[in-house]
Amino acid sequence: MLDRRFVADNVDLVTNNCRNRGSSADVARFAELDRLRRQIQADTDRLNQQAGQVSKSIATAADNAERETRKADGRRLREEVSALEGRLAEITRESDEILRAMPNLTHPQAPVGGEDAAIEIRRGTTPLPAFAFKPLDHVDLGAKLGLFDFDAGAKVAGHGFYFLKNDAVLLEMALQKYAVDLLLGENFTVLTTPDLARDTILEGTGFMPRGPETQIYSITGSDLSLVATAEITLGGAMHERIFEADELPLKLCGISHCFRTEAGAHGRATRGLYRVHQFTKVEMFAFTLPEQSEAMHEQLLELECRLFDGLGIPYRVIDTASGDLGGPAYRKFDLEAWMPGRGEKGEWGEVTSTSNCTDYQARRLAIRFKKPGEKGTHFVHTLNGTAIAMSRAVIAILENYQQADGSVRVPEALVPWMGKQTLVPR
């Protein structure tokens, strides 16, 4: 959520931003409502003040007659207040609705436009693989190696669910250990998080449960939903928290399952593990002072790069264009790994993404900080980044490390956790 004051004072800027973001939020209408809101607020305050004075004077009234007159005054004033408050609530509700639908501001360097406008800003250290054979995709490789059971997944839970088997299980555990170890070395606090969260927490993080277009699974008869990412729980963990400035930045890393309905995504890249309803993810999350967030964003990106360079997977980094940013993001970098088995001759596929949400989530979640000796509070900045999303990482590993005989080499960095160098066909 943006600062209402800022929006009211910068209608043109915000309108323009909304246009770049593909949001149809009616900024002008908001500004008009907010003007009205302030005026009614001022009127209400004045009446309340009068009513309060009347109340106090009753306790010290000279006689009964005066007391009764005063009571009548008080009654009348309170009625007026209550009428104004009704209008105020109505106006606030409408303007809040518009405000909440507005996306965050956009980093000045982020490219403007749709998906195609994204800019490649970096490449990983690993070159694209050159195969002397036609590379398979992860589904075929998995079949040879006995790694997945999609049929059983579909039978048990429907299309988009799967069982990992044998070495795939070890691979997933190895990836988690690899990621967590690296982050522990970078002073992250590691957590496993709830896989469910209250709807209020989802909303605070910028996710919309229970709408017609929701990507969120909800639990009927409760206010709980399955989380789409640990970003929700890690951010939610600090709901209404007021930090001391010297506690920041705070870096968390959370392991959770992630559940996504992927509504409307059928038919497009749905083969295998690429787009699934459930996967496991190690997520990074940071709370920072405003002036620290850009550097932290770089740091999170750097860690993502280090993780995938360390795995020996080729990738490129994308500076996501304005129209493709989620609502809360001020700027977003995606890591796209090379997936040789995708499409006709290999394609880039998103494996991680890191966003600087500035104060957008913090405002809704009421996560603030105070500086010693200073009155008042300020909103922290929040950032998130994927360390490793298991399903996508497994695709990238299998497809890049495959060999002519159908076996798959284990990335050097994972050998200690896997206890083997190669996955061999069964």
Next chain:
RNA sequence: GGAUGGGUGGCAGAGCGGUUGAAUGCACCGGUCUUGAAAACCGGCAGUCGCGAAAGCGGCUCGUGGGUUCAAAUCCCACCCCAUCCGCCA
């Protein structure tokens, strides 16, 4: 699932219809004292909204929403959350 207790400022914890936005303690900030520190003492210290260039002024907020009243942290209703014990269970 059952029973009980409870939700008040950064924390702990009083208050249970009328100068209480809230005692007290801790923490924190400033000062006195001290070579320095500690202790002691003095002073300050909630958030938020509105008006204002600022100083400041005013409103609202004691889990949430409603009700009673001139007046509610205090009374009534509903809901939410938390803790403990019992049951079940990995």
